[in-house]
Amino acid sequence: DTEVTQTPKHLVMGMTNKKSLKCEQHMGHRAMYWYKQKAKKPPELMFVYSYEKLSINESVPSRFSPECPNSSLLNLHLHALQPEDSALYLCASSQGRGGGPQYEQYFGPGTRLTVT
Amino acid sequence: AQSVTQLDSQVPVFEEAPVELRCNYSSSVSVYLFWYVQYPNQGLQLLLKYLSGSTLVESINGFEAEFNKSQTSFHLRKPSVHISDTAEYFCAVSASQKLVFGQGTRLTINP
Numbered sequence: 001d002t003e004v005t006q007t008p009k010h011l012v013m014g015m016t017n018k019k020s021l022k023c024e025q026h027m028g029h030r031a032m033y034w035y036k037q038k039a040k041k042p043p044e045l046m047f048v049y050s051y052e053k054l055s056i057n058e059s060v061p062s063r064f065s066p067e068c069p070n071s072s073l074l075n076l077h078l079h080a081l082q083p084e085d086s087a088l089y090l091c092a093s094s095q096g097r098g099g100g101p102q103y104e105q106y107f108g109p110g111t112r113l114t115v116t
Numbered sequence: 117a118q119s120v121t122q123l124d125s126q127v128p129v130f131e132e133a134p135v136e137l138r139c140n141y142s143s144s145v146s147v148y149l150f151w152y153v154q155y156p157n158q159g160l161q162l163l164l165k166y167l168s169g170s171t172l173v174e175s176i177n178g179f180e181a182e183f184n185k186s187q188t189s190f191h192l193r194k195p196s197v198h199i200s201d202t203a204e205y206f207c208a209v210s211a212s213q214k215l216v217f218g219q220g221t222r223l224t225i226n227p
Contacts, residue, residue: 004159031213042206042217043160056213090159101210102148102167107159 004108006091012114015081021111023074023091032074033105034066035090043090049074081115088112118143118211122218129197130226137192137221139181139207148210149190151181154220155203163205166190199225 004025013019031050035043048056049068065077092105123138148167152160164175171183181192202225207218
């Protein structure tokens with residue numbers, strides 16, 4: 001099983017809502033990632049978890065709150081978002097000790113988020 | 117610091133024609149290079165990777181890329197494209213826990 005799953009596929013939320021994005025993998029990978037991708041742009045790294053601990057936060061605003069409940073699950077909690085946060089949010093995972101540079105990342109299909 | 121430059125934002129080609137998507141990188145450490153493909157409304161899929169060894173790497177669907185250290189390039193080629201190859205292609209260099217992506221090249225295939 002080389003699949004990373006993400007739910008929901010689409011999400012529309014108001015600026016005062018609280019919602020969560022979910023990501024799951026069963027490949028035994030110990031590194032998991034959140035990316036944000038705007039239209040016609042490459043993915044931008046947001047967070048990296050290594051062995052369920054946050055190892056990289058790319059100066060992401062606090063209205064985005066990641067959580068890694070266990071080695072297979074990754075959540076992204078959303079609160080008080082802005083319209084410019086509308087984007088495709090991608091989850092990825094990789095093997096090795098916290099995702100070494102030689103290991104490819106496996107991406108999920110993404111959640112398309114629209115903030116109104 | 118690592119960086120990636122994809123020289124063409126769009127490449128239109130006719131079906132069954134050859135194609136080359138260009139990628140140049142800069143890195144001060146050991147280089148691990150990747151090509152990812154993103155089909156419309158989907159996530160990214162690994163196309164091929166260079167870690168070490170043979171400088172020519174191939175994918176299962178006919179693409180190949182050649183690592184050229186002297187020219188710091190990792191261009192992607194396919195001798196004959198199909199309509200189904202229409203997608204966005206991202207070159208990336210791996211640095212520690214991060215993937216550094218190029219800006220992407222949109223490959224469009226005309227019948």
